[in-house]
Amino acid sequence: MNYSDLKHEANRIKKDFSIIEYFQGLVSAGALKYEGMQGKEHFFGFLSQRTGSIAVDHRTNVWYDHSAGRGGDVLEAVQVFENKTFAQSIEQLSDLPTERTVVPKNKHKAAPKIKIESVKKVSHPALVNYIRTRGLEPDEISDFAKEVHWGNKGKKYFAVGFPNESGGWVLRSSIFKGNILGGGISIQVLGTPDRTKIFEGWFDFLSYLKLSGATDFKAVILNSSVNLKLSLIMDVLAEFEVVDLYLDNDATGEKYTNFFMKAAQLYHYCRSNAISTDWDLNKLKGSHDKFGKLISTLKISSRDVVGIWSFQTEVTDQRYRYKGFEDLNEVLKPHVVTGNQNQIRQ
Incomplete structure (x- = not known):
């Protein structure tokens, strides 16, 4: 693309591409965790953060990382979280989300720091209660759900875990939503x-x-x-x-x-x-x-x-x-x- 085409495509992406979908893609890829909504904003964070600092506003289609003091539109998000150039970010988001593969920035460095400590039957009271808030009982889903404990950068975490096809875990709890050791279906x-x-x-x-x-x-x-x-x-x-x-x-x-x-x-x-x-x-x-x-x-x-x-x-x-x-x-x-x-x- 020449500069004029790039600019035109950038404007279209900023207007049409859902920034929430982009950040959900980062969660699916195991780069971020989803913290839920606070007010009218969705919050995301890195696995190492106790509280997510990245606010995403679906109404204005922009994000802001309060801990880093930076933010912007979806193209700026690709540049920051995937280490892409402006032109590369446009080329990537020019595809429909059905064709896009998210490659988190420095993901290969973060993966070895995550260590699975135990995988067992769900028994922790907090997780049992979480499952019940979803209208299910632990025994009803025991063939699929496990209680997964893991460590990352010296901190300990646990959640309800489900396996995915990349060999990783899909993790859910009342305060955590994300993947570790690989995302996907x-x-x-x-x-x-x-x-x-x-x-x-x-x-x-x-x-x-x-x-x-x-x-x-x-x-x-x-x-x-x-x-x-x-x-x-x-x-x-x-x-x-x-x-x-x-x-x-x-x-x-x-x-x-x-x-x-x-x-x-x-x-x-x-x-x-x-x-x-x-x-x-x-x-x-x-x-x-x-x-x-x-x-x-x-x-x-x-x-x-x-x-x-x-x-x-x-x-x-x-x-x-x-x-x-x-x-x-x-x-x-x-x-x-x-x-x-x-x-x-x-």
């Missing part, structure tokens, strides 16, 4: 699967098990919506035609649900019409309209495009089952009185 295979179910988080998956009693499916737990990359979608579609989506009832959940369903329509349209599904995703880098570029690359005529977006697949949006709730786990929380529990079935 988690996968669970139950019985003899005949379909895939996609969940945004572990507690959504566990809530579904309690509410439905379902077996015989493969669960893909994203741990962060930014992990729903096009490459993952293609892997899921190649394995099972039947896919149920259980994402959040918010703008982000809407975006990723629609992205998945459109990808499924194009993928199955190609399969039904003997068009290659061996897509070169590297060629999509920097493209704002990935499906448009794919359609052009695959030499699908413009008169046939309407057939793609009306193509029927067996990918379903299951959010209607918990309509009016932020996510599936919200249905189970003790303070919620609902009849929706009877709607959650296979």
Whole structure:
């Protein structure tokens, strides 16, 4: 890109790219932990911090690190947290979040300082109480959840832990949300699967098990919506035609649900019409309209495009089952009185 193009793209990214999603990506990658909301701001922090110092305002789409005395927009965040240049940060965020891989600044130096001290059955009163605030009992999730104790820079921590596919742990407690020793998705295979179910988080998956009693499916737990990359979608579609989506009832959940369903329509349209599904995703880098570029690359005529977006697949949006709730786990929380529990079935 020349300078004019860079400036134009930078302005578009600052306006359109969700800074909350970027920081959630850093959490998923194990670089930061999420502390929750204070007032109208989301707070994040490094694993070594007792209290997160990075305030993120989703309304103005800016961040500020109170301990370092610096902040800015999402492009400045990439430069600070990933050690990128201005041009590199633009190139990285020019991809949709579905294609972006977060590489935390100096992550390779921090990893050896984290040491797992014990992994055992959940028994600490604080963690038992936390699980109950999520509408579940420790014994109900004991096949999946562990009590993980770890040390980092001489300090001790513990949380409810769930394994992920990178060999790390997804950690949750009332005061901590993050990953250690690697981020990414988690996968669970139950019985003899005949379909895939996609969940945004572990507690959504566990809530579904309690509410439905379902077996015989493969669960893909994203741990962060930014992990729903096009490459993952293609892997899921190649394995099972039947896919149920259980994402959040918010703008982000809407975006990723629609992205998945459109990808499924194009993928199955190609399969039904003997068009290659061996897509070169590297060629999509920097493209704002990935499906448009794919359609052009695959030499699908413009008169046939309407057939793609009306193509029927067996990918379903299951959010209607918990309509009016932020996510599936919200249905189970003790303070919620609902009849929706009877709607959650296979």
